[in-house]
Amino acid sequence: MGCFPCGSNSSGNAKNKQTKKPDDEIASTSVEKLTSAPDVKKEASKDGGSDRIAAHTFTFRELAAAAKNFRADCLLGEGGFGRVYKGRLESTGQVVAIKQLDRNGLQGNREFLVEVLMLSLLHHSNLVNLIGYCADGDQRLLVYEYMPLGSLEDHLHDLPPDKRQLDWHTRMKIAAGAAKGLEYLHDKANPPVIYRDLKCSNILLGEGFHPKLSDFGLAKLGPVGDKTHVSTRVMGTYGYCAPEYAMTGQLTLKSDVYSFGVVLLEMITGRKAIDNSRAGGEQNLVAWARPLFKDRRKFAQMADPLLQGQYPIRGLYQALAVAAMCVQEQPNMRPLIADVVTALTYLATQKYEPEAQSNQGYRTSSRCSTPRR
Template identity: 45%
Template sequence: MKCFYIFKDKSKNMKGKANLAPELGGQRKSDIPSSSRTAKSLPCPRSIPELYNVSEHNLQVFSFQELRKATTGFNRLLTIGEGGFGSVYKGTIRPANGQGDPIVVAIKKLNNHGLQGHKQWLAEVQFLRVVSHPNLVKLIGYCSVDGERGIQRLLVYEYMPNRSLEDHLFNRGLPNLPWRKRLEIILGAAEGLAYLHGGMEVQVIYRDFKSSNVLLDEDFKPKLSDFGLAREGPTGDRTHVSTAVLGTYGYAAPEYVETGHLTSQSDIWSFGVVLYEILTGRRTVERNRPAAEQKLLYWVKQFPVDSSRFSMIIDPRLRNEYSIKAARQIAKLADSCLNKNAKERPAMTQVVASLKQIIQDLEGGSTSTNKNIAESSQSSLFRRRQNKV
């Protein structure tokens, strides 16, 4: 049994018909270190493709016509998301048994990227059929058709009515997320990552953790989405996975960008970036700000967590309705996740434990409101002095 696999494109054999099930293939020998090919090591855990083949999660297979109808011809008015992958539409489908009311879903239609687009689509189908956790988005089904008009790759997910964490942090047209709710959302996201890193037979490296991939259901419960870049983690005596550098600028760990060496610690770095986003209400990169403030991680370094100026980085939309003690704890946790030495970053299980403790302390009623007001006043005074200068 081989320990490592990638998903092999079979599009040349599928022209003109829908695929009833995504196909798998073995990894090229050139992708496997010689030591892994020759050593007679201990039995390795099953791979994602192997787990996929024995998974009991049933996915619906949709025709392209069904999903066209579900979105009223992919009506632009039903667009709820866009990116390099393509567009996401709000749609309605019939229940699998054909009975009951229509179900509201999110339908992702990938651009015709050829092989790369197909690989990311296939990766999502494989991973989301295998994983199962309350903080991971549920995949309902898929569509794969190769015809004269090109390839069509679509995914059908459960619908998340409250959009994404990114929307609520940065879209001023949406209600502000209260401090406690921000912590609950990031805790749920951390639990999802912890499951990927250590809750299954195989480790999964998410590789694209960012606020826009943290979706929110009707109760603002977070679920990680978009597994097109996910990879299996290293096994045996391997310390990392070597891969092309993919992801989103501003969230990728520096060692991964420099070397292409991917580990679960790469996700930890990305998590640290999002922790600072929920603290500050700022994106990781904002080109419309002064040069010294454009890169979030560079800017926050000017306001050390134990300094009197720390409160200046707190999102103004939180006003004084937050715990300064908890804010400092979150910043310290973020700093540990952003350690330049990847080996010294905490594991996601440790991050989850820290977040639970911070939230538990909030329940004790220590909100430090008076101290918040005092520090807020100092910050306002400092800003006025800066403006005069």
């Protein structure tokens, strides 16, 4: 869950720049607040959840055995929370991912608690499944279903020469699935949940590139009643934070929509949200893209070169239009995530057909042009 204040000026790799351990305010979603919210339980039950904390409790000994005493050859990766290991539970034989809290790291007990509560009460096919946790003494571990294809970031950035790039159809399929996970948090959970840390590395991929949102340590319950936002210390990942949240600390559902727009732009362009290896004007993806959104003739220049032109022209225009709307500076100009799901679900059905492409050319309907303000 590597994260740091969104408003910082990062001079290194953005995903590796982190802040000190958050204070108590970060996890305003407390045990009492979450477990006493009957609507959250009700919605969790509707989607295969339970009206109680359903995650299994493991002993440290069980998880150490599953991960072969946390040997280096079982290591899957490392983030702000700690290291993640592949393991096999001796009791069931199930292959799992075990995330071990770094006691000297940046994420604390409160983020651990939020993650356990959120993923125990909220269940959806596009949210990673929490199998259980361990809280033995000062040990804090989380046990998830194992996602064999890693993260979206693994398939999008810094690919080794022998790794196959994602085709257009798969990218749109992943985008649609991630949007559905966000829609569940925003529209089905009651009170709504603001994810707050949407980025490529937090979208995990299962068989068939089925996407699931992961890492809920920064999630917060959204505004209810006549409230328009929740105020919080600014946390997240530089390059993905909505500008109004980074400036004021006022968090809304539209903050997540902005972050999703950045992720969608990464999938379309193949560029990173923040890439300090590029020229000055191209380091920030959204800043680079905004002028190009205004000129439809430049849309083709925005497509990931690794796609080698193998995408539906109209689909590219429409996907860019969705991304452009999501990263609008004014939050009230951004679409609802439900509308994003509708658009991307349609785009995920459109496959690249060279014959049709040659006939279609670069003509597009008015719906494919740059979105109107």
